[in-house]
Amino acid sequence: MPFAVFASPEVAGVGAREETLRDAGLEYATRTYQYDQTARGSAMNADGFVKVIIDLDGEILGCHIIGPDAADLIQEVVVAMKAGTGTVQDIRDSVHIHPALSEVVQRAFSGQFSRGRNSRHSH
Incomplete structure:
Protein backbone atom coordinates (compact mmCIF):
# COMPACT_ATOMS: atom_id res chain seq x y z
CA MET A 1 0.00 0.00 0.00
CA PRO A 2 1.59 3.30 -1.03
CA PHE A 3 1.66 6.21 1.39
CA ALA A 4 2.55 9.89 1.42
CA VAL A 5 3.14 12.45 4.14
CA PHE A 6 2.52 15.98 2.95
CA ALA A 7 5.08 17.71 5.13
CA SER A 8 8.30 19.54 4.49
CA PRO A 9 10.09 17.56 3.20
CA GLU A 10 7.44 15.44 1.51
CA VAL A 11 7.75 11.70 2.14
CA ALA A 12 6.30 8.81 0.10
CA GLY A 13 6.82 5.11 -0.15
CA VAL A 14 5.52 1.76 -1.28
CA GLY A 15 6.42 -1.79 -0.33
CA ALA A 16 9.00 -3.14 2.07
CA ARG A 17 11.36 -1.20 4.28
CA GLU A 18 15.01 -2.22 4.49
CA GLU A 19 14.85 -2.71 8.27
CA THR A 20 12.01 -5.23 7.88
CA LEU A 21 13.92 -7.27 5.29
CA ARG A 22 17.15 -7.13 7.30
CA ASP A 23 15.41 -8.21 10.52
CA ALA A 24 13.74 -11.10 8.66
CA GLY A 25 17.13 -12.26 7.36
CA LEU A 26 16.09 -11.88 3.72
CA GLU A 27 18.48 -11.14 0.87
CA TYR A 28 18.02 -7.84 -0.93
CA ALA A 29 19.89 -4.99 -2.59
CA THR A 30 19.48 -1.21 -2.36
CA ARG A 31 20.34 1.88 -4.31
CA THR A 32 19.94 5.51 -3.25
CA TYR A 33 20.00 8.42 -5.67
CA GLN A 34 20.06 12.10 -4.69
CA TYR A 35 17.73 14.65 -6.28
CA ASP A 36 20.60 17.06 -6.91
CA GLN A 37 22.32 14.49 -9.13
CA THR A 38 19.75 15.29 -11.85
CA ALA A 39 19.65 18.47 -13.93
CA ARG A 40 16.22 19.50 -12.65
CA GLY A 41 17.02 18.63 -9.04
CA SER A 42 20.23 20.64 -9.24
CA ALA A 43 18.47 23.62 -10.83
CA MET A 44 15.83 23.49 -8.08
CA ASN A 45 18.53 23.11 -5.43
CA ALA A 46 16.35 20.21 -4.28
CA ASP A 47 17.32 18.32 -1.17
CA GLY A 48 16.03 14.75 -1.30
CA PHE A 49 16.61 11.19 -2.41
CA VAL A 50 15.03 8.03 -3.79
CA LYS A 51 15.87 4.70 -2.14
CA VAL A 52 15.07 1.51 -4.04
CA ILE A 53 14.97 -1.98 -2.52
CA ILE A 54 14.98 -5.04 -4.78
CA ASP A 55 15.43 -8.78 -4.46
CA LEU A 56 18.48 -10.34 -6.04
CA ASP A 57 16.53 -11.11 -9.24
CA GLY A 58 15.54 -7.45 -9.76
CA GLU A 59 11.98 -7.59 -8.41
CA ILE A 60 11.00 -4.31 -6.74
CA LEU A 61 10.40 -4.89 -3.03
CA GLY A 62 10.05 -1.25 -2.02
CA CYS A 63 10.83 2.35 -2.81
CA HIS A 64 10.95 5.36 -0.52
CA ILE A 65 11.28 9.00 -1.53
CA ILE A 66 11.98 12.05 0.59
CA GLY A 67 11.94 15.43 -1.13
CA PRO A 68 9.89 17.71 -3.38
CA ASP A 69 6.96 16.02 -5.18
CA ALA A 70 7.64 12.67 -3.49
CA ALA A 71 3.94 11.74 -3.56
CA ASP A 72 3.79 12.30 -7.31
CA LEU A 73 7.11 10.58 -8.03
CA ILE A 74 6.22 7.37 -6.14
CA GLN A 75 3.30 6.72 -8.52
CA GLU A 76 5.61 5.45 -11.26
CA VAL A 77 6.92 2.82 -8.89
CA VAL A 78 3.42 1.85 -7.75
CA VAL A 79 2.38 1.29 -11.37
CA ALA A 80 5.52 -0.77 -12.08
CA MET A 81 4.88 -2.94 -9.02
CA LYS A 82 1.14 -3.42 -9.57
CA ALA A 83 0.57 -3.26 -13.33
CA GLY A 84 4.00 -3.95 -14.82
CA THR A 85 6.36 -6.87 -14.40
CA GLY A 86 7.32 -5.58 -10.97
CA SER A 114 24.51 -2.69 -3.16
CA ARG A 115 23.66 -5.95 -1.50
CA GLY A 116 21.95 -5.42 1.85
CA ARG A 117 23.05 -6.97 5.09
CA ASN A 118 20.64 -9.27 6.79
CA SER A 119 20.79 -10.01 10.49
CA ARG A 120 20.79 -13.78 9.98
CA HIS A 121 24.18 -13.70 8.24
CA SER A 122 25.85 -10.63 9.77
CA HIS A 123 26.77 -12.11 13.15
Whole structure:
Protein backbone atom coordinates (compact mmCIF):
# COMPACT_ATOMS: atom_id res chain seq x y z
CA MET A 1 0.00 0.00 0.00
CA PRO A 2 1.59 3.30 -1.03
CA PHE A 3 1.66 6.21 1.39
CA ALA A 4 2.55 9.89 1.42
CA VAL A 5 3.14 12.45 4.14
CA PHE A 6 2.52 15.98 2.95
CA ALA A 7 5.08 17.71 5.13
CA SER A 8 8.30 19.54 4.49
CA PRO A 9 10.09 17.56 3.20
CA GLU A 10 7.44 15.44 1.51
CA VAL A 11 7.75 11.70 2.14
CA ALA A 12 6.30 8.81 0.10
CA GLY A 13 6.82 5.11 -0.15
CA VAL A 14 5.52 1.76 -1.28
CA GLY A 15 6.42 -1.79 -0.33
CA ALA A 16 9.00 -3.14 2.07
CA ARG A 17 11.36 -1.20 4.28
CA GLU A 18 15.01 -2.22 4.49
CA GLU A 19 14.85 -2.71 8.27
CA THR A 20 12.01 -5.23 7.88
CA LEU A 21 13.92 -7.27 5.29
CA ARG A 22 17.15 -7.13 7.30
CA ASP A 23 15.41 -8.21 10.52
CA ALA A 24 13.74 -11.10 8.66
CA GLY A 25 17.13 -12.26 7.36
CA LEU A 26 16.09 -11.88 3.72
CA GLU A 27 18.48 -11.14 0.87
CA TYR A 28 18.02 -7.84 -0.93
CA ALA A 29 19.89 -4.99 -2.59
CA THR A 30 19.48 -1.21 -2.36
CA ARG A 31 20.34 1.88 -4.31
CA THR A 32 19.94 5.51 -3.25
CA TYR A 33 20.00 8.42 -5.67
CA GLN A 34 20.06 12.10 -4.69
CA TYR A 35 17.73 14.65 -6.28
CA ASP A 36 20.60 17.06 -6.91
CA GLN A 37 22.32 14.49 -9.13
CA THR A 38 19.75 15.29 -11.85
CA ALA A 39 19.65 18.47 -13.93
CA ARG A 40 16.22 19.50 -12.65
CA GLY A 41 17.02 18.63 -9.04
CA SER A 42 20.23 20.64 -9.24
CA ALA A 43 18.47 23.62 -10.83
CA MET A 44 15.83 23.49 -8.08
CA ASN A 45 18.53 23.11 -5.43
CA ALA A 46 16.35 20.21 -4.28
CA ASP A 47 17.32 18.32 -1.17
CA GLY A 48 16.03 14.75 -1.30
CA PHE A 49 16.61 11.19 -2.41
CA VAL A 50 15.03 8.03 -3.79
CA LYS A 51 15.87 4.70 -2.14
CA VAL A 52 15.07 1.51 -4.04
CA ILE A 53 14.97 -1.98 -2.52
CA ILE A 54 14.98 -5.04 -4.78
CA ASP A 55 15.43 -8.78 -4.46
CA LEU A 56 18.48 -10.34 -6.04
CA ASP A 57 16.53 -11.11 -9.24
CA GLY A 58 15.54 -7.45 -9.76
CA GLU A 59 11.98 -7.59 -8.41
CA ILE A 60 11.00 -4.31 -6.74
CA LEU A 61 10.40 -4.89 -3.03
CA GLY A 62 10.05 -1.25 -2.02
CA CYS A 63 10.83 2.35 -2.81
CA HIS A 64 10.95 5.36 -0.52
CA ILE A 65 11.28 9.00 -1.53
CA ILE A 66 11.98 12.05 0.59
CA GLY A 67 11.94 15.43 -1.13
CA PRO A 68 9.89 17.71 -3.38
CA ASP A 69 6.96 16.02 -5.18
CA ALA A 70 7.64 12.67 -3.49
CA ALA A 71 3.94 11.74 -3.56
CA ASP A 72 3.79 12.30 -7.31
CA LEU A 73 7.11 10.58 -8.03
CA ILE A 74 6.22 7.37 -6.14
CA GLN A 75 3.30 6.72 -8.52
CA GLU A 76 5.61 5.45 -11.26
CA VAL A 77 6.92 2.82 -8.89
CA VAL A 78 3.42 1.85 -7.75
CA VAL A 79 2.38 1.29 -11.37
CA ALA A 80 5.52 -0.77 -12.08
CA MET A 81 4.88 -2.94 -9.02
CA LYS A 82 1.14 -3.42 -9.57
CA ALA A 83 0.57 -3.26 -13.33
CA GLY A 84 4.00 -3.95 -14.82
CA THR A 85 6.36 -6.87 -14.40
CA GLY A 86 7.32 -5.58 -10.97
CA THR A 87 11.01 -5.43 -11.84
CA VAL A 88 13.58 -2.68 -12.20
CA GLN A 89 13.30 -3.05 -15.99
CA ASP A 90 9.84 -1.44 -15.93
CA ILE A 91 11.40 1.83 -14.81
CA ARG A 92 14.83 1.50 -16.46
CA ASP A 93 13.25 0.99 -19.88
CA SER A 94 10.70 3.80 -19.57
CA VAL A 95 11.52 7.05 -21.38
CA HIS A 96 11.70 10.02 -19.01
CA ILE A 97 11.48 13.68 -19.94
CA HIS A 98 14.73 15.64 -19.60
CA PRO A 99 15.16 17.72 -17.58
CA ALA A 100 12.37 16.61 -15.25
CA LEU A 101 12.41 15.63 -11.62
CA SER A 102 11.12 12.16 -12.55
CA GLU A 103 14.62 11.37 -13.82
CA VAL A 104 15.65 10.87 -10.20
CA VAL A 105 13.38 7.81 -10.06
CA GLN A 106 14.72 6.37 -13.30
CA ARG A 107 18.32 6.89 -12.24
CA ALA A 108 17.70 5.32 -8.85
CA PHE A 109 16.60 2.17 -10.68
CA SER A 110 19.36 2.31 -13.31
CA GLY A 111 22.65 2.06 -11.49
CA GLN A 112 24.61 -0.44 -9.47
CA PHE A 113 22.77 -1.82 -6.43
CA SER A 114 24.51 -2.69 -3.16
CA ARG A 115 23.66 -5.95 -1.50
CA GLY A 116 21.95 -5.42 1.85
CA ARG A 117 23.05 -6.97 5.09
CA ASN A 118 20.64 -9.27 6.79
CA SER A 119 20.79 -10.01 10.49
CA ARG A 120 20.79 -13.78 9.98
CA HIS A 121 24.18 -13.70 8.24
CA SER A 122 25.85 -10.63 9.77
CA HIS A 123 26.77 -12.11 13.15
